[in-house]
Amino acid sequence: MADKPRYPIIYVRGYAMTKSEITETTSTPYMGLELGSTKMRQAWNGKVSKVFFESPIVRLMKEGYCDIYRYGLQLESGPIPSQSIIIHRYYDVADPDFGSGKVPTVIEAAKELSDLILRVREQVCLDGQMKPEDFKVYLVAHSMGGLVCRCFLQNGAAGSNEARKLVDKVFTYATPHNGIEMAGINVPGFFDLWDMDNFNRSEMRKYLGIKDKNVEVNSLDGKFDPKRFFCLVGTNSRDYDVARGASRLLAGELSDGLVRIENAYVTGAPRAHVHRSHSGAYGIVNSEEGFQNLYRFLFGDVSVDGVLAIEALPLPPTTWLQKMLGTKIGYYFEVVVATRGALDFDLTRRTIANNSAMLRLRSEIFEDDGTLKADARHPHLFSTFLDLSKRPPDSKEMMFTIQLWVSMITYTGEDAPPDQHYVPGEYLFRDTIVVSAIPPSDKSASWQVSFVLADSGWSSAKRAPADGMKDEQGKPYVAIPLENKKGFKATLRLYGSHWE
Numbered sequence: 127m128a129d130k131p132r133y134p135i136i137y138v139r140g141y142a143m144t145k146s147e148i149t150e151t152t153s154t155p156y157m158g159l160e161l162g163s164t165k166m167r168q169a170w171n172g173k174v175s176k177v178f179f180e181s182p183i184v185r186l187m188k189e190g191y192c193d194i195y196r197y198g199l200q201l202e203s204g205p206i207p208s209q210s211i212i213i214h215r216y217y218d219v220a221d222p223d224f225g226s227g228k229v230p231t232v233i234e235a236a237k238e239l240s241d242l243i244l245r246v247r248e249q250v251c252l253d254g255q256m257k258p259e260d261f262k263v264y265l266v267a268h269s270m271g272g273l274v275c276r277c278f279l280q281n282g283a284a285g286s287n288e289a290r291k292l293v294d295k296v297f298t299y300a301t302p303h304n305g306i307e308m309a310g311i312n313v314p315g316f317f318d319l320w321d322m323d324n325f326n327r328s329e330m331r332k333y334l335g336i337k338d339k340n341v342e343v344n345s346l347d348g349k350f351d352p353k354r355f356f357c358l359v360g361t362n363s364r365d366y367d368v369a370r371g372a373s374r375l376l377a378g379e380l381s382d383g384l385v386r387i388e389n390a391y392v393t394g395a396p397r398a399h400v401h402r403s404h405s406g407a408y409g410i411v412n413s414e415e416g417f418q419n420l421y422r423f424l425f426g427d428v429s430v431d432g433v434l435a436i437e438a439l440p441l442p443p444t445t446w447l448q449k450m451l452g453t454k455i456g457y458y459f460e461v462v463v464a465t466r467g468a469l470d471f472d473l474t475r476r477t478i479a480n481n482s483a484m485l486r487l488r489s490e491i492f493e494d495d496g497t498l499k500a501d502a503r504h505p506h507l508f509s510t511f512l513d514l515s516k517r518p519p520d521s522k523e524m525m526f527t528i529q530l531w532v533s534m535i536t537y538t539g540e541d542a543p544p545d546q547h548y549v550p551g552e553y554l555f556r557d558t559i560v561v562s563a564i565p566p567s568d569k570s571a572s573w574q575v576s577f578v579l580a581d582s583g584w585s586s587a588k589r590a591p592a593d594g595m596k597d598e599q600g601k602p603y604v605a606i607p608l609e610n611k612k613g614f615k616a617t618l619r620l621y622g623s624h625w626e
Contacts (some may be wrong), residue, residue: 462475
């Protein structure tokens with residue numbers, strides 16, 4: 127870790143709706159990045175635990191970063207360290223005390239971001255600590271700030287190509303990458319009050335520069351590598367109190383209180399789900415979960431993707447099948463991933479209780495005769511990043527746990543909504559997989575992976591086969607076989623790679 131370069135972080139804050147919200151945020155030096163939290167939802171009944179999270183900027187400073195404020199001034203010239211945190215203060219111009227009072231458009235904010243990146247490169251490279259050709263920058267954004275970043279990256283008219291080439295990674299918290307919906311309706315394009323039309327998909331296409339109507343709004347459209355773009359998705363709607371709870375009511379339970387889960391990511395990008403609301407004391411930015419995902423994505427050494435390759439999913443006894451004739455059968459896949467020693471956070475949590483479990487219809491996986499489909503839609507359980515420096519000093523292995531639950535649901539009709547199904551009271555599969563992995567020093571060599579099914583007993587660790595295992599696209603993986611007496615059978619495929 128010590129010899130890995132660390133680049134400046136530019137933070138792009140989210141949407142400020144009213145004039146008072148704009149002046150409130152411009153009155154703070156870090157525009158929300160300084161807010162911490164002492165509250166965490168822990169129990170199923172909503173019990174609050176006191177857990178101190180200092181704030182993202184304080185935690186980053188503890189890891190060696192610093193701001194660029196000195197003696198009451200912002201350093202806009204002269205050298206700054208490579209490990210600097212810079213706040214993109216694009217709302218300053220909208221504060222009459224600092225600017226014209228006119229709220230900038232997304233494109234204008236993106237152009238300013240482009241100029242800021244070039245200025246930061248000049249400052250970091252002034253004293254010779256980094257060569258201009260080696261310079262890169264990280265973009266970290268909350269909510270609409272992620273759309274400003276995407277506008278800069280995707281719209282050729284919103285900045286310079288020179289600046290775009292300098293972006294190494296992008297991390298977004300709760301960004302409405304596919305727009306905002308209220309009561310199931312996308313924000314209308316004509317609703318320009320407080321610039322709410324920024325979240326209308328037709329308007330988004332314009333400022334994102336997506337000209338092909340066949341390309342989805344939440345696509346990077348080939349303008350940036352989605353593997354280097356991380357999306358953190360919030361799943362806690364009830365703790366979002368903006369507009370006295372009207373927002374969470376209109377957004378619905380499958381949201382963070384403002385952005386629906388299905389709209390909070392870009393296609394092809396790694397993402398994690400955390401039980402946090404859009405903002406506030408239980409907000410996604412002010413959370414240990416948020417920081418741990420951010421830190422590992424920016425500075426980690428290893429990326430791991432988990433895919434559950436289904437082989438057999440049991441059906442109920444014959445007498446039950448008679449009652450379910452004419453219904454649609456589906457399955458919920460729930461997963462929680464945590465690292466060794468993580469007492470107060472998960473890297474990702476997708477559960478029924480948090481309204482974020484993965485749903486697959488049986489028809490998406492199996493043919494009518496029960497054989498596996500050639501194009502079966504196997505659940506992609508998680509994408510996570512790990513940091514080798516967090517291992518104990520005398521250990522070569524990384525350890526993390528994967529809690530996996532599979533249950534069956536039946537729909538009462540062709541178009542029955544997800545909240546009108548029958549949930550049998552038992553799991554088809556339920557276990558905690560403790561994984562111990564030693565990444566190879568040579569990138570061409572195989573991983574050494576052992577695992578224990580912790581809920582099944584005190585069994586000793588088993589070695590997971592790795593050599594020669596490749597999927598349908600030729601990608602190598604480590605296989606963890608999962609099977610039980612109910613008839614469940616699958617292989618958990620772990621795709622591990624060195625993360626540059």
